[in-house]
Amino acid sequence: MKTIISVISEDNINDEEIKKAGEIIKAGGLVAFPTETVYGLGGDALNPESSKKIYAAKGRPSDNPLIVHIAKKEDLYKIAEDVSENAEAVMDAFWPGPLTLIFKKKSVVPYETTGGLDTVAVRFPVHKVAAEFIKASGGFVAAPSANLSGRPSPTLAKYVIQDMDGRVDMIIDGGNIPIGLESTIVDMTSDSPMILRPGFVSKEMLEEVINQVNVDPTILDSNCKERPKAPGMRYRHYAPKADMLIVRGEAGKVAAEINRLSKEKENCAVICAKEHVHMYEGMTVKNVGSLEDYDEIASNIYRVLRECDDENVSYILSESFSDKGIGAALMNRLIKAAGHNIIDV
Numbered sequence: 371m372k373t374i375i376s377v378i379s380e381d382n383i384n385d386e387e388i389k390k391a392g393e394i395i396k397a398g399g400l401v402a403f404p405t406e407t408v409y410g411l412g413g414d415a416l417n418p419e420s421s422k423k424i425y426a427a428k429g430r431p432s433d434n435p436l437i438v439h440i441a442k443k444e445d446l447y448k449i450a451e452d453v454s455e456n457a458e459a460v461m462d463a464f465w466p467g468p469l470t471l472i473f474k475k476k477s478v479v480p481y482e483t484t485g486g487l488d489t490v491a492v493r494f495p496v497h498k499v500a501a502e503f504i505k506a507s508g509g510f511v512a513a514p515s516a517n518l519s520g521r522p523s524p525t526l527a528k529y530v531i532q533d534m535d536g537r538v539d540m541i542i543d544g545g546n547i548p549i550g551l552e553s554t555i556v557d558m559t560s561d562s563p564m565i566l567r568p569g570f571v572s573k574e575m576l577e578e579v580i581n582q583v584n585v586d587p588t589i590l591d592s593n594c595k596e597r598p599k600a601p602g603m604r605y606r607h608y609a610p611k612a613d614m615l616i617v618r619g620e621a622g623k624v625a626a627e628i629n630r631l632s633k634e635k636e637n638c639a640v641i642c643a644k645e646h647v648h649m650y651e652g653m654t655v656k657n658v659g660s661l662e663d664y665d666e667i668a669s670n671i672y673r674v675l676r677e678c679d680d681e682n683v684s685y686i687l688s689e690s691f692s693d694k695g696i697g698a699a700l701m702n703r704l705i706k707a708a709g710h711n712i713i714d715v
Contacts, residue, residue, distance in 0.1 A: 392506025404544025410513030418482035435485035550669035618690035
């Protein structure tokens with residue numbers, strides 16, 4: 371398959387190229403596109419054959435649900451049932467934006483899109499290119515992240531091309547992605563909304579809008595056997611090619627342990643905060659940003675993991691970070707990337 375590469379930014383939306391991308395989706399093809407979270411791999415959400423193509427392109431298990439992306443709030447009611455007052459309040463506060471909500475699905479949504487579940491995950495992205503693309507595609511685009519299954523999600527088009535060139539019909543290069551972590555996923559099918567995947571919209575932010583939000587206790591459980599209701603709940607995700615270990619504890623002790631471990635391994639890299647760069651020696655240092663700006667750290671983490679792959683790093687040692695606010699999403703991704711390999715010092 372010859373993949374078309376088209377550069378379309380939020381500042382320069384090319385209507386003809388957007389139309390071309392939309393026609394590909396309507397014809398049952400696949401298009402990778404930018405959102406504010408990560409790049410997505412889009413197909414027609416209401417066409418079961420398109421969803422099958424998405425799973426095949428990613429090498430993704432077919433029981434791992436896809437997120438349906440919309441560009442108008444009113445389109446939600448065409449595919450979802452039992453939209454509660456809590457859901458309405460959350461949508462009013464955070465849509466469009468990096469938040470996915472799970473509802474009971476209507477029959478128009480095929481089981482191939484929902485991973486065999488009677489629920490559907492829906493997101494309304496704020497990214498202008500994504501919005502125009504979704505509208506041109508008919509309004510309902512199923513899209514996981516645009517990477518091979520298990521790999522770090524792409525926040526730069528070059529990594530989409532690296533994984534998807536020849537596997538999809540078109541890649542829209544929208545430049546650097548601002549948030550850099552996948553959307554928060556909240557299950558709205560019960561009286562007590564539950565976070566199934568942490569993201570930019572935190573538990574604290576949600577609880578400013580609705581009274582109580584629970585967090586699924588299996589989020590960090592690598593032994594969970596339940597069928598996943600949301601992407602990323604069961605399978606190894608976000609993983610670099612190298613083995614990876616997270617070292618958790620007081621900064622000085624962490625640095626000492628990482629320096630010690632690096633001497634036992636060849637071709638090591640350390641993932642660390644800007645403030646701690648000076649503490650490491652004899653290995654590749656990957657500075658993800660300042661501890662004063664967790665948004666910056668979150669936006670850099672996938673890029674850094676991909677850079678380690680590019681540089682053929684053999685072993686990655688990572689500092690741990692606070693799990694407050696967006697830090698909860700950051701640590702969720704790091705722990706999964708490391709295959710739950712953590713030591714405390």
